[in-house]
Amino acid sequence: MNLTICKLTKYYNNQLVFKNIDMIMEAGNVYGLKGDNGSGKSTLFRIIAGLEKQTFGEVLYNKKKFDNTVQRKITYMHQKPYMMKKTVFKNILYPLTIRNKIDEKDIKKTYKIMEELDLYKFKDKKAWNLSGGEMQKVSLARAIIFEPEILLMDEPTAHMDKKTVETIEKMVIKRQRKNKMLTAIITHDTKSLDRLFDRVYYL
Amino acid sequence: MNLTICKLTKYYNNQLVFKNIDMIMEAGNVYGLKGDNGSGKSTLFRIIAGLEKQTFGEVLYNKKKFDNTVQRKITYMHQKPYMMKKTVFKNILYPLTIRNKIDEKDIKKTYKIMEELDLYKFKDKKAWNLSGGEMQKVSLARAIIFEPEILLMDEPTAHMDKKTVETIEKMVIKRQRKNKMLTAIITHDTKSLDRLFDRVYYL
Amino acid sequence: SESTKKSTSNDNNSSKKEEINSNNDKSAKEKKSIILATTTSTENSGLLDYIIPNFEEKYGREVKVIAVGTGKALTMGENGEADVLLVHAKSSEEAFVEAGHGIKRYDVMYNDFVFLGPKEQTLIDEESSSAVKVLTKIAEEKGTFVSRGDDSGTHKKELSLWEDSGIKPEGDWYVSAGKGMGDTITMADEMEGYTLSDRATYLSRMKDVDLEIVAEGDELLFNQYGVIPVNPEKSDMINKNGAEEFVEWILGDTCQSMIEEFGKEKFGQSLFVPNGK
Amino acid sequence: MKYILEGFFEAFKLILSCDTEVYQIIGFSLLVSMTSTIISSIIGIPIGFFTGLHNFKFKDYYSRILFTMMGLPPVVIGLLVALFLARRGPLGSFQLMYTPIAMIIAQTILVTPIITGNIFNYTKEHGPIIYEVSKTLGCEFWQRVIFLFQEMRIIIFIGMAQGFGRAISEVGAIMIVGGNIKGHTRVMTTFIAMNNSMGNYGISIAMGIVLLTISFFLNTLMYRLIERDIK
Amino acid sequence: MKYILEGFFEAFKLILSCDTEVYQIIGFSLLVSMTSTIISSIIGIPIGFFTGLHNFKFKDYYSRILFTMMGLPPVVIGLLVALFLARRGPLGSFQLMYTPIAMIIAQTILVTPIITGNIFNYTKEHGPIIYEVSKTLGCEFWQRVIFLFQEMRIIIFIGMAQGFGRAISEVGAIMIVGGNIKGHTRVMTTFIAMNNSMGNYGISIAMGIVLLTISFFLNTLMYRLIERDIK
Numbered sequence A, B: 001m002n003l004t005i006c007k008l009t010k011y012y013n014n015q016l017v018f019k020n021i022d023m024i025m026e027a028g029n030v031y032g033l034k035g036d037n038g039s040g041k042s043t044l045f046r047i048i049a050g051l052e053k054q055t056f057g058e059v060l061y062n063k064k065k066f067d068n069t070v071q072r073k074i075t076y077m078h079q080k081p082y083m084m085k086k087t088v089f090k091n092i093l094y095p096l097t098i099r100n101k102i103d104e105k106d107i108k109k110t111y112k113i114m115e116e117l118d119l120y121k122f123k124d125k126k127a128w129n130l131s132g133g134e135m136q137k138v139s140l141a142r143a144i145i146f147e148p149e150i151l152l153m154d155e156p157t158a159h160m161d162k163k164t165v166e167t168i169e170k171m172v173i174k175r176q177r178k179n180k181m182l183t184a185i186i187t188h189d190t191k192s193l194d195r196l197f198d199r200v201y202y203l
Numbered sequence C: 001s002e003s004t005k006k007s008t009s010n011d012n013n014s015s016k017k018e019e020i021n022s023n024n025d026k027s028a029k030e031k032k033s034i035i036l037a038t039t040t041s042t043e044n045s046g047l048l049d050y051i052i053p054n055f056e057e058k059y060g061r062e063v064k065v066i067a068v069g070t071g072k073a074l075t076m077g078e079n080g081e082a083d084v085l086l087v088h089a090k091s092s093e094e095a096f097v098e099a100g101h102g103i104k105r106y107d108v109m110y111n112d113f114v115f116l117g118p119k120e121q122t123l124i125d126e127e128s129s130s131a132v133k134v135l136t137k138i139a140e141e142k143g144t145f146v147s148r149g150d151d152s153g154t155h156k157k158e159l160s161l162w163e164d165s166g167i168k169p170e171g172d173w174y175v176s177a178g179k180g181m182g183d184t185i186t187m188a189d190e191m192e193g194y195t196l197s198d199r200a201t202y203l204s205r206m207k208d209v210d211l212e213i214v215a216e217g218d219e220l221l222f223n224q225y226g227v228i229p230v231n232p233e234k235s236d237m238i239n240k241n242g243a244e245e246f247v248e249w250i251l252g253d254t255c256q257s258m259i260e261e262f263g264k265e266k267f268g269q270s271l272f273v274p275n276g277k
Numbered sequence D, E: 001m002k003y004i005l006e007g008f009f010e011a012f013k014l015i016l017s018c019d020t021e022v023y024q025i026i027g028f029s030l031l032v033s034m035t036s037t038i039i040s041s042i043i044g045i046p047i048g049f050f051t052g053l054h055n056f057k058f059k060d061y062y063s064r065i066l067f068t069m070m071g072l073p074p075v076v077i078g079l080l081v082a083l084f085l086a087r088r089g090p091l092g093s094f095q096l097m098y099t100p101i102a103m104i105i106a107q108t109i110l111v112t113p114i115i116t117g118n119i120f121n122y123t124k125e126h127g128p129i130i131y132e133v134s135k136t137l138g139c140e141f142w143q144r145v146i147f148l149f150q151e152m153r154i155i156i157f158i159g160m161a162q163g164f165g166r167a168i169s170e171v172g173a174i175m176i177v178g179g180n181i182k183g184h185t186r187v188m189t190t191f192i193a194m195n196n197s198m199g200n201y202g203i204s205i206a207m208g209i210v211l212l213t214i215s216f217f218l219n220t221l222m223y224r225l226i227e228r229d230i231k
Ligand SMILES: Nc1ncnc2c1ncn2[C@@H]1O[C@H](COP(=O)(O)OP(=O)(O)OP(=O)(O)O)[C@@H](O)[C@H]1O
Pocket: A129, A130, A131, A132, A133, A134, A159, B012, B013, B017, B035, B036, B037, B038, B039, B040, B041, B042, B043, B044, B079
């Protein structure tokens, strides 16, 4: 799914965040989004994901406006990860449960991703007792397993150790192998991840 | 104030976090603390700051056990910053208000630090509406202005842009000029900040 | 059976239903129940629990007892919220029938009001036994007097007595409670004051209060209970037959003798004296 | 003093005595109050969610009105319901006065604001992020609602427990619309009130103890149901 | 129906009519219920903080007992207080029965669990981090408490509003221990209940309307006080 952002402007109670942003993001690519604190990166992603309303301008998904079908194909990973009041396993499995009955395949899939991010040992742990980085891992796993066509990650690696960052790079690359997947990542980190980006936007 | 950590061990309901840690941190130095996610960095800091009880071992402050006088000289910056239900200005000013009546000097001091971190424009903004990085700035400013002898920062730069990281380096260096100040910083970031550290511990 | 005869012998539609009911099933619950609005004294003394079951199995009709002050009971009748009233404020009752709210008023039973006061009280003695004298004495000596103050039959009676004594009761000594008889007795006991109560309620409360009868017997203290079937024109939901049955029954010999019996073994005397006519 | 001990003693007698009337009163109270609580939840929880999540004009007037309604006086509710259901009243033809239905109506009016208020407050603070997450994970409308339920089950429990507690313990409304009719509309509280004015303090306290014991065990039961994997 | 309109009409008459008794009743109700709410807050808020922050054995039994106590039946409370204060009761010598003090005692018992419960629930979830921050910023014990107050002022307001609402609207307890004595211990709810039992529906509803209006404005007032710089 392709994204076209034109003349996007956002005010929070008449305090300007950004103005007349134009961007194009095409399926199959990985985009980086950088900018100073408060430049509006998260806000932009939240607007794209339909969590917030822009003040002016519009976002088009394959030339169409935002609607339920888009909603189902897009995921935004919050900058501050939210853990459901469930075990780690159930947290990660959740996106699959809402589609249809869980089968062996789903469980396997979940276990696999947990192992990759070495969360398996926390399988039955209460997710809200995890460490900062572990929480980010969980919310990432949850987003990846959902397999959205558009994946918006808000500083996913902020609290993660080097090892994990590399794992994630691998995952993103793997994900991109399927065509028509679009991934966009906000990061302040100047070195790692960069090699993933087909293009970097600055706010 | 010097820190001596000996044979420190922590279990969360009989799940081991770390075991028999020995460390010495001396006033006048800046220490880095690194380690994988879940290696127990935050937990260690929280124990040092007296927010959590260790399972075994002990932490000595100038050879003395933790007590109120220590409490008053030590600050821990949470990994997930907490914003008081106040304006940005009042958030940062707070540590001074609890000591004694606020005077011109205090106000000036607060304004100065806000300008350094360019938070001044948010002076009267509700702190909980700030962006992730802005919140980290506020909680950092709050900690610095408190001028603790021991300052424990838990991934302070995770969400911060490059520019700000440099400002923070400057602040830490300035802070260290006063003698008997001890600063310890948790970070996953492999490049920046490193030049600050007199010594780096790994968990 | 009797019940079917009753329901066939009438024309109002609500009981046409009954007829059908009672034909295919004559069990008690099937016949339209009646709402009896009465005073707290008849329920709190336990009389109704004692006699009502007899009516229910005899006529196969349930009685829903709403125990309120006489004032409210009359209002309920006036609004057609109740089918039949069992109350004790003769003058108001007659006015009620006059105004066409009720069909007719029948005497059912009586007992009497008694003045209660603390044990070993000295204020009231033999020669001040007449109701008016008692009240005058209390008023003069400013002895605490707890009044129902709830527009109930007892309250109406008390007010009329003050009327007769020509005293306007007011001041700290005159406590207007706005409560039922039982609670008022509790309060009088608690405040070591005087009050006017119907004998039945007093006897049923005797065991747990330090009050005793300080004056009784004045014919002014006569307490007549009357039954009034509410005028069916008040509301098309009024159960006319039920009301008639109830009146017929309560004035009947069986019930009258039950009233005579009630309380004898427990209190050594009957709480109400039947005089149904 | 002695009444209180006596009360405990009587409480046991009451339970053990196979006095069907007592059981019937207890069962009936539970029936009425539970029904009202459930109806109130069905009305109140969605309203709480909705008004908590969305921003609308006069939202804080709304919230203050809600708080005020949480303190609706039972007697007033009872009276109003009575006026509507009375034979003379607009709904008189249904003949609901002095029936369990009337009691349930009154208690529902009493309890709904309590449940709504609890849900509303919590949703206002925690709802948005929860709702956002459910959206980003591709939940359909109904799945979002279910998601909210799951994540808020604690506060929902608290709200319902509070509502039920209010219902089972109030006497003002239920006395007026129920009429405390023996064998029909007599519940624990009206039973207590009546025995009070009859001077049977022991049995009043006994029934009070029974009442509290029951609602404690009900809370425990409900709590167990939602407790699973929560701190 | 007509009663309800009549009620509104009477309500205005009631307020405008310089009937001192009415004013006196209203004022007295406020006095009693506010006093109880304040006392309950002084008792309940600290307990709520403390039990919410600390982990102790049987904490969840405690919380369920608390929820149960939030539904204490007014009539039972009234009865128990009465038995203690009665002439023959353990505290009889103080002669408190049928005095405002008795009413305040009863309502305090009624309201305290409500305030405690609200604070406890919120503290359990949000207290720890707040308390930690106050520690790390070098607050002395008292400053920490103040800090908790400031950060939790919303829920404190809600708790107190709920408690007051419960107090001002209950009739069961206050009727028993107060006695509804004209000119002495008569409050809005007992006034309503009494007129109700006398069939004066209009005036009952009128007083009900007055009651709700008053508690609405009180909520508004309190809310204004704490609202400052909160979303
Ligand atoms: N309250 C708790 N209950 C149970 N386990 C906990 C709790 N807090 C932390 N843990 C566990 O203890 C371990 C250490 O946590 P800690 O937050 O110290 O890790 P960390 O080194 O700070 O990780 P990160 O770099 O992600 O912040 C983690 O595995 C975490 O799951």
